[in-house]
Amino acid sequence: MNTSGSTNFFALLLAGTVLFSCTNQGPADKDIPFDSLSNEEKRLPENALKGITVHEELVATLFASEPMITNPTNIDIDHRGRVWVCEAFNYRPAITGNETRPAGDRIVILEDTNGDGKADKSTVFYQDPELNAPLGIWVMGNQAIVSQSPYVWLLTDTDGDDVADKKEILFQGIDGEQHDHGMHAFVFGPDGKFYFNFGNSGGQIKDRNGEIIKDQSGNPITTAHYKEGLVFRSNPDFSEMEVLGQNFRNNYEVAVDSYGTMWQSDNDDDGNQGVRINFVMEYGNYGYRDEMTGAGWRANRTNKEKEIPLQHWHLNDPGVVPNLLQTGAGSPTGMTIYEGELLPEVFHGQMIHTDAGPNVVRAYPVQKDGAGYRAEIVNLMVGDKDQWFRPSDVCVAPDGSLMVADWYDPGVGGHQVGDLNRGRIFRLAPPKSPYKTPRFDFSSIEGAAKALENPNLSVRYQAWKKLSAAGADAEGVLAKMYLSHENPRIQARALWLLAKTPGIGPQYIEQALKHENPDLRIVGLRAARQTKRDLEPILTKLAADADPHVRREAAIALRNQHFPTAPKVWASLAELHDGQDRWYLEALGIGADGQWDRFYAAWLDKTEDPLADASTRDIVWRSRTGQAIPQLARLASEESVPLERRLRYFRAFDFNPDAAKKSRALIDMLEGPSVKQESTENQNEVKKLVLTHMDPAFLTSSPTAQAALTTVLDETYGTESYLEMVQRFERRDENPRLLAMALEQSDNSLGRNAASTLLRQNGAGMIRQVFTGSDDKKKLNLLLALRSIGSRESIALIEAVTFDSSLPLSVRREAASAIGGSYSGEDRVLALLKEGRFPENLLPSAVTGVSRAWRKSVRAEANAYLDTGADEANSLPPLNDLLAQSGNTENGMNVFRTNCAVCHQVGDMGMDFGPKLTEIGSKLSKEAQYLSILHPDAGISFGYEGYVIEMKDGSTLGGIIASQTETDIDLKLPGGNSMAIKTADILKMSQMESSMMPSGLEKAMSTEELVDLVEYLMSLKRKS
Template structure:
């Protein structure tokens, strides 16, 4: 079910769903942190579908409603013809519950806005209200303060893409500097410019403006500034009094990669480019700022700082956050860690009501916290199940009574100071604007207020004073000399640097005390976070000024602080000439090679270092780990000279893991950035030497596949023909032979069809020829061979299936199969499998025809089912539902072909391992029965038309300047050169998940399946690779399992240290698992894994002490140690199957080393390993 979860992201019904619970019942369903209480502030019909809220100085809650949510772009009827609303909710009695609702504005021009900021004029009754709704930020005015907009809104800023879309402009608020801060999702911008027409006209897609972004501007829309970029869908950012910017970023969609980020100005946060084989946020690559915390699955929404005093002290200054997916209101406690931070999560409010969907959080003037509840069976995916309900809750200390908002009278200094110290942004804004107005008429009074703020002893008050003074260039509350003071609080020092940078832009322009830049070098007493901020401030200075300071600060890098490294990279900038000028002196400042220098070279990529990396690889003093790091540095270098260095490495006597690392990178980059090397002697010689080496043949074939123009035909043919050779080698050779699309290649491949070992692989290889063009392309011959296999009588079932899959993977083959069915010549045994493949075809016209020729053999008619709300009331059997899900791997339902659960399944649709925690029961039924009603962005289908007349649809899995790749519903990738496309790619509103899959189930099976999916609530982790040490020898009695080596008793395993083996030293090598989660040791040992024993090692990071379960399948005997304690032993000789064994273990907070000892009798050989736990895990070293 490719879309069952993008999930679960709600379908839209023709009539409102029946409410899950009343507002009062929902409050009773909540679990609230000790010391706090939650009360209902307002509910339907006073408001419905709140997407965003703000609270003004009077304590009134301003609500953006979205009834007409995602209607226009999706061809759905408008639900509220008169348009959406902005509503003001007010508690006029102080009881703590709203008793008055005022419609501030309603109009057809308001279409599901997501973002609101209220700015009251300090003098007079007027209000300005900023509302986010792509393609604009709208400005409403209420000059007489009557709670009604004076008329339709003005366009404040325009140029935001994502109209009627979740990933446009949203999340607007006012910072301590009196500027507007807002975010834009990965729909991006086009033509965005400062309101006065000055400065750059921004368009997404450039190296410094990709995907999701964070911006700020003056309150009149001028001085527009891009702060950071390359997020996915950052719903909102928040800024505290010190100027720290934080946000949450949403990229769940089954990937469990939502995150909390500290925003460094100038930072690239790694979402683009998308491509297979890359990590989600590209943090393994240089130039990317890391997240602070991965929060796993969810739909993160509102975020703000708590700078009040009403709630208990431990929450003061901390992040408050809502996530509509797991239905949580959280506090993230911030702790500095080097130049970055770490976060500790505390759930403040959760609910068992599966419709509880918090969409925003805001702090009121009295210090209480307002929560907006979208209240719906699901969230995201551009869908909703209810549009008649919505709630606002209020969080206060336990036992607190009423809602008393402090009176705001700015006529005396004490009140101005109190307003400036308010926990409420709107109130602080009023104080700031009042002071700005007063400075023109009574500067002495302003100075008195500022002096009082400075003398208050409150660092936040001092920081706010700095922001105010910086706004018009007056002396700040600190001097540069203060930065060297040992008693200065780091957060205040950092706020000073941010204020200086904000005001002057280029800090070189700041008036000097004892020489303009002297203070920047007095950095030995600074906290790491202060150094980070100074480094970041240098990004706007010229190379001549910035370079010496950057190198002075770079020497403080401690060898592990990736936030500090990222800041240094940001300071070097993206302008090629400026960057080159700064990095020119790298060797002068870092002449010796060590791990710290390697990290800096990795991050900064100084051009002068590249030529000496090859010689460093020959240095006997460097450890394998250090040499591996050098290989990684070369791999991220675009210069083909780096590829040449890796090719030369293959001919040297270096550890096998280093060669393996080099080959992996050459295989990846020879077809792309190092393409010019393909026809050179270096590649040809490297492949030749590897093919002649018994242990290097797989590597040689991998390189040959990456550089098909190299002439090694005879050597490759020899390997394919060697019937005594390892199957993996022969199969790889056949794939290489298929790389050249010519008739002779088909003729060379044809004899292998009859080989029972490599016949299926040969059929798959021949499928690559079918859509080739030209008389001599081999397409005609390949079709004849594959067609004969399908219709022939002497073909084995396995080979028939392989030929069928090869034909269905091309347009030519698909057309041939459809014609065969029309002629009544298709073998009856293949009709079911052919129908399943062709109904999922990416070729639009052919797919439509297949729907008629191969109707699904259904057990039920979906049109006769009760509505999802009725189905949700029925109780199924989760155990039976699990059996239905597992059977779908080979059946028509196809759930497990597309989705992964606990490390097992396909990678077409989202991972469902935690779907029961996010989706309601009704939501699950809707997603299965009406998959196209709500499709998350990552699982949208895209359609491309080619210049030769093909129309292909699929998921977009990779896109670059020159090509894009679509993945079809059968899991096959189709890559197209951009030059071969007839126009741009187009979105499809039809889910990749067919809407008739449920026909393969009975009604009871459907109900049981949903019941099973609801049980999937634990986080799962399947490590992408293991460190493998071996092979050691074994025998028929598995004596190796009992033969203890030193590795089992050491306190800490050193992956760089060789271990004595039966035939000399053995080293740990990384081995990746397959896409199905299987660690294939038979393939790793190239057919020499019989009678062997190996050790496997990986570290798992846990955010807390917690119970976990290992889901394990082994072939053959095994022992497992977790944190040095043996937790499992098994001596069975069965083929490995996922989750055969469920092993309870205890994980501690931090790193948890896992050591596995596994033996083998006869092949195959390998294992499945997945960990499940309550809190998210991540793989360590």
């Protein structure tokens, strides 16, 4: 269950607003406290609730546990109150090394037959070797939709024995087999459609015949048209596939309320404290990757957000929908909308969400805020004592109670499973609320209408089927529900059915568009869109609606609308932007997509001064038309405004499609009076910004721009900005200074990047001159700068020094060690060892150079030439004995600094290569910490997989892809260095099967040091 990520910036939210109590667990309070139990006793089902704190107004009971079920990834509850469970016993065996169940994973139906609130009957609905760790289930009567990349299956029980005897492919070709970032669960919407999503390993989707599915605009649903994780909607027969949102990382499960509003969570690159909750605006871009280039969030960019959790989602970029809430580190999983009445009122109509990372089940009560929302956090269950509590999903039962699935494992994320034989289902309800499923009559219109009010989706699906089939015969009962029910969400459910009933639908849509409740006006508009009504008169009217949420939906509805007055309607909506509401602004951007020239021109006609205030400046900033470039240039060059506030306008140039016009405008800024009027402090910074956002091809057309570049290079020498400018404009005349920078800063990433850039600019001859010179210190510095580059040319240069007998032995030893400083270099060291090329006085240095290689095979083979036995296993106590030991946190920090900080960060300590560990103690239990160290291949976090890149020049590079576009790759190397690679220079790229964290790391430390290290890692917890 790799879901991943969290920040002190939002830590105050984690406290919630409701007090908690441990006194609601009944008889368990009389037993031994959780902390006093042995490790074995803590894992027993009878003690399942002792380590969990529950909301003071709720009681948690154990509905089911092992051995009845194991490893639940996703659940659903049918109209009979039975819990259907997806099991994942066979989760990632190739990585975890765990045993497998040859018969395959299972879909299990759990039932309470005697009314005591506990499952006493278990039925295997489906089991097959092809079923491997399914991630989603949606139950509809005798059928279930099961999501397991690369397939989505429809399983049917044709003879009523609760065993599926028919399996059909609904979708296929989805990437991410046995991967948590693939296809997730389907849910039923109030509009009678299915909603579902996949994470950023999904890539594409094909129909049952193997054909790529096209979206509502006729575009194939592939990475060529969409970025990263996607949200989908389809008809109940799976036709008319729509892509409703994109550019998520791992949006685990979409939830839809009765108004048709979508909500979901998304997880960050592990350890970056950026897990988020999203209100999903239709067709929105959610910013995981750079919209224009596809670059990752770490890539440098103008106006980059100050905090990493915000940088992670490109929130300062025009065209990115804002986040509702950021919840810090976590591994977010299942979500539902609670539209029942059994639970306390604070949960009514709200998201309920499971996050397996911080061991919590939460609600996010929302309030309207402008055209969007704001939210807080209220916890329902917290595994504050038992970190094995890993809630993976939550569903609403027909009686209004909640069922929570618990993966129950020492770890979560990174494809890690520490215990294959456990799993729990909990029920949450107020005290004295026995589990009783109401009886439903789906055979009559009246009975179905009553069932439509139920909070359980499977019940509502059965009701919808009956009422939809009844057509106009159901009008009377539905109209009464719509017009007079006290709950507007139930009114909305009735309205959806009425709006889609042939013959009578239009009249109810018209009524809804005039309703006093803006939420029902929104339902009316959404229904008009889905039933393909003429939107011109509707949007013309709603453009003046008093409610910003209604206007937001009207703006979105303009997308792909080409009626004659559409530009005028959009301009009217744009006039009502207040300059403070990012939700509204992005809705305007979504609506104008593909028609910016028409819409922006209409707005200019109605706008006296497009730069008058924040509201009009926002429109300029968000626009995607060359018509906006004059205004954008004025805003960027407004010297009376602090430069920091103008950065957003420079960044906006990157999103404007008129390359020639924007480059000309930027050059005009340099050649005109604006730069000269800047303060002395700002002048060079403005020049740098202009050059950064200008197409390099235009440099030769402007002597002023060329002079500005010279000035900027002089002012920024020795910095990352200097290297970026040299690389951007391919300035080979800067090679002498690149060499000087490599020598001056050889011990950091800037010096190494300078050496790498020098080689790419044909500067090898200058490097050879240093090695043939008389300054040994320069030679040593240059070897240090070259060692981690790993290109064929850099290794050849180092090797030449190694075997040059005219050089001092100290230099040659350093060179012998430096050969193995990269992935390609490790292989070269082994080849040289096999050939017997290293003389005896260089052999130890060469072997030492690969002593920290992440490939155990490299270390073992190299050590064999010294015959030291350095890689032989040390003797560690059994895991249970390690768990029983207490360590010294302060000493553990020193062990971390020595052994781990080369690749991991805790706060500001260490290198940014592998996942950040600042709050790892909140995510992983003590057992999981040991497993991650002892068996790193079993816990590779998504986004931190290693890649081997074979270059056309014959060299081989190894590292983590931090950012990738069509033309460039930013490769992170162990130690925190980065290397820029042109995709045109790549011959082949493949993912490593093993973790880049060295196996056998524990052998470099004593048992005491290992225990101290784990003690330190466990102390790294989220601050509340």
